[in-house]
Amino acid sequence: MSQTTVEVAGERGRPTWLGHPRGLFVLFFAEMWERFSYYGMRALLIFYLVQHWMFSDGQASVIYGAYTALVYITPVIGGYLADRWLGQRKAVLYGAILLTFGHLLMAAEGDGGQGDPAMNIFWLALSFIIVGSGFLKANISVIVGQLYSRTDPRRDPAYTIFYMGINLGAALGAIFAGYLGQTYGWAYGFGAAGVGMLLGLIVFVIGKPWLEGRGEAPDPQALLARKAGLPLEWWLYLSGIAAVGVSWWLIQNQALVGTLLGAAGAVLVGYVIWVAVVKLPREDRDRIFAAMFLILGSILFWALFEQAGSSLNLFTDRSVDRNILGWDVPASMFQSINSIYIVTLAPLFAILWLALAKRGLEPSAPAKFGLAMLQLGLGFLVLVWGSAGGGLTPVIFIFLIYLLHTTGELCLSPVGLSAMNRLAPAHMASLIMGTWFFASATGNFAAGLIASATGGHDGAATAESTLAVYSQVGWMAIGAGVLVLAISPLIKRLMHLDTLKDDEIAGASEIGEAQAAGVHPGKAD
Numbered sequence: 001m002s003q004t005t006v007e008v009a010g011e012r013g014r015p016t017w018l019g020h021p022r023g024l025f026v027l028f029f030a031e032m033w034e035r036f037s038y039y040g041m042r043a044l045l046i047f048y049l050v051q052h053w054m055f056s057d058g059q060a061s062v063i064y065g066a067y068t069a070l071v072y073i074t075p076v077i078g079g080y081l082a083d084r085w086l087g088q089r090k091a092v093l094y095g096a097i098l099l100t101f102g103h104l105l106m107a108a109e110g111d112g113g114q115g116d117p118a119m120n121i122f123w124l125a126l127s128f129i130i131v132g133s134g135f136l137k138a139n140i141s142v143i144v145g146q147l148y149s150r151t152d153p154r155r156d157p158a159y160t161i162f163y164m165g166i167n168l169g170a171a172l173g174a175i176f177a178g179y180l181g182q183t184y185g186w187a188y189g190f191g192a193a194g195v196g197m198l199l200g201l202i203v204f205v206i207g208k209p210w211l212e213g214r215g216e217a218p219d220p221q222a223l224l225a226r227k228a229g230l231p232l233e234w235w236l237y238l239s240g241i242a243a244v245g246v247s248w249w250l251i252q253n254q255a256l257v258g259t260l261l262g263a264a265g266a267v268l269v270g271y272v273i274w275v276a277v278v279k280l281p282r283e284d285r286d287r288i289f290a291a292m293f294l295i296l297g298s299i300l301f302w303a304l305f306e307q308a309g310s311s312l313n314l315f316t317d318r319s320v321d322r323n324i325l326g327w328d329v330p331a332s333m334f335q336s337i338n339s340i341y342i343v344t345l346a347p348l349f350a351i352l353w354l355a356l357a358k359r360g361l362e363p364s365a366p367a368k369f370g371l372a373m374l375q376l377g378l379g380f381l382v383l384v385w386g387s388a389g390g391g392l393t394p395v396i397f398i399f400l401i402y403l404l405h406t407t408g409e410l411c412l413s414p415v416g417l418s419a420m421n422r423l424a425p426a427h428m429a430s431l432i433m434g435t436w437f438f439a440s441a442t443g444n445f446a447a448g449l450i451a452s453a454t455g456g457h458d459g460a461a462t463a464e465s466t467l468a469v470y471s472q473v474g475w476m477a478i479g480a481g482v483l484v485l486a487i488s489p490l491i492k493r494l495m496h497l498d499t500l501k502d503d504e505i506a507g508a509s510e511i512g513e514a515q516a517a518g519v520h521p522g523k524a525d
Helices: 022-052 057-086 088-105 119-146 155-183 186-206 220-224 232-250 254-279 282-305 311-319 331-358 365-386 396-423 426-453 463-495
Strands: 003-005 015-017
Touching: 015 022, 022 057, 022 088, 022 119, 022 155, 022 186, 022 311, 022 331, 057 088, 057 119, 057 220, 057 232, 057 254, 057 426, 088 119, 088 186, 088 232, 119 155, 119 232, 119 396, 119 426, 155 186, 155 331, 155 396, 220 232, 232 254, 254 282, 254 426, 282 365, 282 396, 282 426, 282 463, 311 331, 311 463, 331 396, 365 396, 365 463, 396 426, 426 463
Parallel strands: none
Antiparallel strands: 003 015
16 A cells, blocks of 8 residues: 655645555554454344343343443543543553453353353453443544544545444454354354454554554653552553443443433533533634534434344344345344445545535535434334335345435434534543543433333333334434424534634644654544
8 A cells, every 4th residue: 555645734744545644544443343343242242131141122122222321421431531641542552451351251151041150250241341442432533533633624534434444343243243153152253352352452552653642641741640659540540440340330230320321411511511601712612512412412313223233133133034045144244234334335425525515515514413313214214114014024124224324324423523523622522522422322321221112121022012113213313303404504603614723632742752753652432
């Protein structure tokens, strides 16, 4: 792959690949393997809960929702620790270590059933993954943004490329881990996910020099200061281990997760708004308000979109004709469809947005969110219509719902990642990105409750009960999409895109100094 030099202000002579900083591709492959592990495990999780640990559909859906919610709420804490002390690069590295350990623990399956002592290892494995994700998810996305100035036109395409890495890993994980887990045994599928996470850790360590000093600690000396006999940096790592213990307790008490989300959400939103009103100038304040609108709007999107791993996964297993060319495809492998569509369509969307931008026709970020809602609702309604004849649903309608949900996702998720990084002042970057993931946490928990409603807490979901819920939420999403489109011009004005200025990038002062090379090199779910 040949190197080029991109002609962007302040970029002359900076080595690039395909017009982008080389660090983007380090982050691309590190995140690709991390997503391989996460989505490979996730494709199996609902079946593992129902078929191995013998939970009812409703109980399994609530556990699934609580787990995925915690995976998305911990980046708020990980983002704060990185902003305040640790820096994004060290946070990502520590998170990758915890994730590797957690995914490998998932391979210890025991004999099954809720009375099996091995279930404690299962809860512990989920807890390591939850906390590891907290340190990694928001912060690796922030490093992507730090590779570019806030006004660099390559930012949105960069996040789309990064998003392709996420989904390439997710597709491969669902295919390989899903197939191995449902064909040869759970330990094989979860073990494959663990190996994938280890590869992601190796890529991130080896690629450190290419991050060019991005994501380093704001005050490296502060990390060396001793507190009660240990450097502050080690106390931060120990806090992660303590968080594993807290997560182990929470994941077994799912109702408390909902209470935590409500309380933490009120505090977090209140704090961000207080900072915006009291400490920020008018335009930055307005941008925070615009970001909060996008964040709150994304909650509904994820609550419905995330049926994929729970209720839709079970529906595919039980109520869809999965025979393709004479092979009954394991249901977990269908989790790869969304990611394959994204890998295929993401470049087209990147080209489309750039082409429309050159003509002054590109929809604003809020308008893209409205379009995402419309496509999400239409996907559910298409599946309901395709299942109206009774009997097993033709598999084509599973491909169609994933297609519409994927095009909706491409209008929301990479656009939202970029908008969070662009709208937030530099000193609030990880906090706002963490808040974005907090919205995903809330949506994922709500998704578990919606999935549970398809069959009742203790019962088994039927095709009829699932489709009745899908009809309701489909029309709800379409109504929300129309509303968001109607008020998108107002939100766009709050973004003040015409007056954006570049802030100093964290770690930029070290670039070019003697200690920088290989020492000070170096966040989206």
